[in-house]
Amino acid sequence: MTRIAVVFGLIMIPIVVGLVGGLAAPRAARLLPPAAATVLLTTFAVTVSLGTETGLSYSAYLSTVAVFPAAHPSDWSIPVLRAMLPVPSIVGLAVGALALVLLGRAGVHLIRVVMAARRTTAAVRAFPAVGELAVVADDDAHAYAVPGRHRRVVVSTGMLRLLSGPQRRALLAHEQAHLRHHHHRYAQLTRLAAAASPPAAMVTRAVDHAIERWADAAAVRAVGDPSTVAQALGLAALARPAVPPHLLGAAHDHVVDRVQDLLEPPARRTWAGVLLTVATLVCWASTVAVVLYLHGIVEVSEAATGG
DSSP states (O other), X not given: OHHHHHHHHHHHHHHHHHHHHHHHHHHHHHHSOHHHHHHHHHHHHHHHHHHHHHHHHHHHHHHTTTTOGGGSOTXXXXXXXXXXXXXXXXXXXXXXXXXXXXXXXXXXXXXXXXXXXXXXXXXXXXXXXXXXXXXXXXSSXXXXXXXXXTOEEEEEHHHHHHSXXXXXXXXXXXXXXXXXXXXXXXXXXXXXHHHHOGGGGGGHHXXXXXHHHHHHHHHHHHHSOHHHHHHHHHHHHHTOXXXXXXXXXXXXXXXXXXXXXXXXXXXXXXXXXXXXHHHHHHHHHHHHHHHHXXXXXXXXXXXXXXX
């Protein structure tokens, strides 16, 4: 039972750390500089996902050796494995089923994202563009960034009429920052991690917030006035822009909080970044430990058969 407790404890560390980190993620997204928050939170979510899936998959594989002997190496001693890792086969099957379901969710999510991105890119390529800017004749106000080989900032004539000259520059600078810094990669990596590990799902909105704050900061540097950026965000949000869910738009998320941050910048707290880094390292350490521990059990079983 001691070995089971050790394995179970190591597997649970990424899950527990992911849940605690997910609760703290929204605060970290505001206390850290936006670029640092985006990178650290994305890394944390991916680490939690990999740690959770690795622990579940490896332990399930070892504990089902008696049920599926043909799927395991022939030089493994089943009695030794069952003695050193006395997990009931039904538990191993349940854990394996959970790991497969989570992997399946991640696969389905990835396919949906790729298909949606292809459809959007094909549609946007038909828009007349000047450089990376495509203006579409539409009375509805919307603006968003389309990443990829034919990347574009798409803005409607309705949005352009809604804003003043400086506000337009702020909006376009915001969307161009999404493309320049490849923000879609952070957003989609976090969502993929969330599909593979539910604890990582709590980090998704925090990463979205950090990404938008990153682009807001770029817009402030472009126009030199935070209030202009805040006004552009407010007007765009009031127009209730329709943005495809897999794309990034200036008025798509956390607008009230972002306007407040622009007008009254929150104090930076380096301890938030330190805690996120430590939590990420703890998850990596527990993942490596569970792999090494289970690998040691496998080596003992091989030695028992002379393999």
